[in-house]
Amino acid sequence: MPEPVTHTLDVPGAVLTYDVRGELSNQPVLLMIGSPMAASGFPTLASHFEDRTVVTYDPRGVERSQRTDGTGELTPDDHAADLAALIEALDAGPVDLFASSGGAVNALALVAQRPELVKTLVAHEPPLAALLPDAEAALKACADIYETYQRDGQGAGMAKFIAIVSFEGEIPADYTDQPAPDPAMFGLPTEDDGSRDDALLGQNLRGCTSYRPDLDALAKSTDKVVVGVGEESANQLAGRGGKAIAELLGLTPEVFPSNHGGFLGDEYGMPGKPAEFAVKLRDVLAR
Template structure:
C-alpha cells in the first residue's frame, strides 16, 4: 500500500517544492516560507510526516529514492496537468532534490541543491564521511527513546548514514544549480557542493550564511533563491 504524503501549501504563483534537511521536518523554515510565498506557491514536503503526527513511530533506515519518489508524487498532486515546478532542497533534502532531478526532469523547471552532503565525491570522501558522522553523532547513535522524541535523533540514526553514500549521476539532465553558504567557505560541505557542481556540470553559487543559512538568514536566503530560480 502506498504511504500517505505529508506536505503543506501556502502562497500563490509558480509551484516551488521545498525539501528540508535533517529528517525532513520543516522546523524553523516558517520565515523563509513566508517570504517565498509572496512570489511562489510554496509546497513544503515532510517525507517522514514528523511534523504531521508521526514523530514517535518507528522509522527504518531511509533511502534517497523513497524521498525523491515521494517528492515526485507531491508534484503530481499539486501541479496543473502539463506544468512543471521549481525545487529547493537543503542538506539531506538537497540530496533528495538531486535524485528527483535525475529521475523526473520532465516535471521540473529548475532545482537548487544547497550543500548536499555527497561527501564521497571528494578525493578523501570515505574519510570525510566517517569524520562527518563522528562529528555529528559524537560517536554514538541515538537510542530508540531519543528517536521517538527528536527529529534530529531520527536524522542521525536513520538518514545521515545512508544519505551520505549517495553519488549523483554524472552529467544528469540540465536544470540544476548547486549552492553553498558563503560562511561555509573552507569547510567540507562547501568543498562538497563545488564537487557536486563539477560532477554534474552545473553552475555553482553561494547563498547567505552557512549550512543553516535558511534558518539563520531566512529572508536573505529566500530572496537569493528567487533570484536564482526566476530566470528559469
C-alpha cells in the same frame, strides 16, 4: 502570505503531510524542502515569496509524516519517490524546487529520475561526502556517528554530528581516533534515554552522505540544476559536497548569504540572513 493549508498524501510505506500557501491554480509553485528538516524550518523563507504558491512538507519519518513501513534507514531514492508523488499530487506542472542539505541530495535523485517534474532545482549544500577527495575519512566519520548513536544515544551521536558538519576543510584520516566531543558542550543530554528514533542519526545520515548521484542522468538536465553554497560554510562538509557535484556537472556554484542554514529566521534560534538569502534565491530562479 496566506496561511498554510495542510494536506496528507498516502504513499507506499508512509503518510506524508504537506502545506500549501496560496492557490495551486494561478501562481507558479515553489517547493521548499529539507531532510530531515521538515516544513517547520521554512516559514521565514516562505514569507519572502508572497507572489508564489509555496509548498513545504515533512519528509517521511519526520514530525507529522508518519512511516507505515516500520523503522530503519532510508535512501535518497526513497525520498525522491515521495517527492515525485507529492509533485504529481499537486498537479501544478513542473515546480521550482529549493532544497537544503539532505533535501538537496534527495532532490538531485529526483531530477535524475524524473526531470520532467522540475523546472529549476536550487540544491543548497548537499552533503555528498562520497564525492569528496577525503571520502574515505568523511564516510568513516559518518559511520562512527551512526554507531555512536546506536551504542550511546542521541546526545553522544549528535555531538559528533555537530563536530563533523562544522569542520573546516578535508577530514583527516585519523579523525575518528581523536577524543569525542562532550555533548554538554552543545547543550545536549549526556545520559542515554534509550530512544533510537532520531530521524537524522538513525534514519537518514548514512544513506544521504554515502549517496552517489546518477551523473549521466543529471548531465542531461544541467539546465535545470543550480548548486548553492554558503559564503560562510563553503569549506565545510556540506558546502564542499556542493562544490564537488557542481564540478562533476560542469556547473559554477552560486554563493548564497550566510551559512548552511542561511535561509532560517528564528525557527530554531539560529537565524541566518533570510531576507538576503531570499533575494539571492529569487534572482537565481529568475534566470
